[in-house]
Amino acid sequence: QFGDLAGSSISAFNFETDWKYIINFENWRPTAGLKLDYSSGDSETGDSRLNSFNPMFVNPGTYSLAAVNTPVNLLSFHPSLLLFPNKKWLINLEYAFFYRSADEDGFYSPPRIQTRMADGITARRLGDVIGLYVQYTYNRHLSFDIRSSYFIPANFIEESGPSESIFQFASTLTLTF
Numbered sequence: 001q002f003g004d005l006a007g008s009s010i011s012a013f014n015f016e017t018d019w020k021y022i023i024n025f026e027n028w029r030p031t032a033g034l035k036l037d038y039s040s041g042d043s044e045t046g047d048s049r050l051n052s053f054n055p056m057f058v059n060p061g062t063y064s065l066a067a068v069n070t071p072v073n074l075l076s077f078h079p080s081l082l083l084f085p086n087k088k089w090l091i092n093l094e095y096a097f098f099y100r101s102a103d104e105d106g107f108y109s110p111p112r113i114q115t116r117m118a119d120g121i122t123a124r125r126l127g128d129v130i131g132l133y134v135q136y137t138y139n140r141h142l143s144f145d146i147r148s149s150y151f152i153p154a155n156f157i158e159e160s161g162p163s164e165s166i167f168q169f170a171s172t173l174t175l176t177f
Helices: 155-160
Strands: 002-005 008-011 014-022 028-039 074-084 089-099 107-109 113-116 125-139 142-153 166-175
Touching (some): 125 155
Antiparallel strands (some): 002 008
């Protein structure tokens, strides 16, 4: 992102990758995955340069069902394992590690609200998320899924205010016609 806003120059970016490797087993078709995300953060407060990436339309579920963070000042690693026990079942297990990309910038919650200031805190680790997604497809018209995530706060969250773990659970019944 680049441009000007209220007398400040904008220079920010976001980089996301999602790699998958299908392991050749006939049963369960295990797939190992790794997502890497980097969203720039503001490197120096009050310098008339905006370096925090501004995600315009973000899906908070991408970063966890608990929706505790958004891709602003964020570095994350998401190893995952996807399994297909049979044609009707899908199981995805993911573990995500979250860090601040710039230690001068704070923590942002969806949609893009800074909820914790850096205030001299140098710890970059925000926390981890354990995610589980299970889907059962009855037929081409009917499917059911369960999603859950568990956020475990780390150094920066603990040093900047309340730091409780967050568990989120949701289920969906889908009818397609």
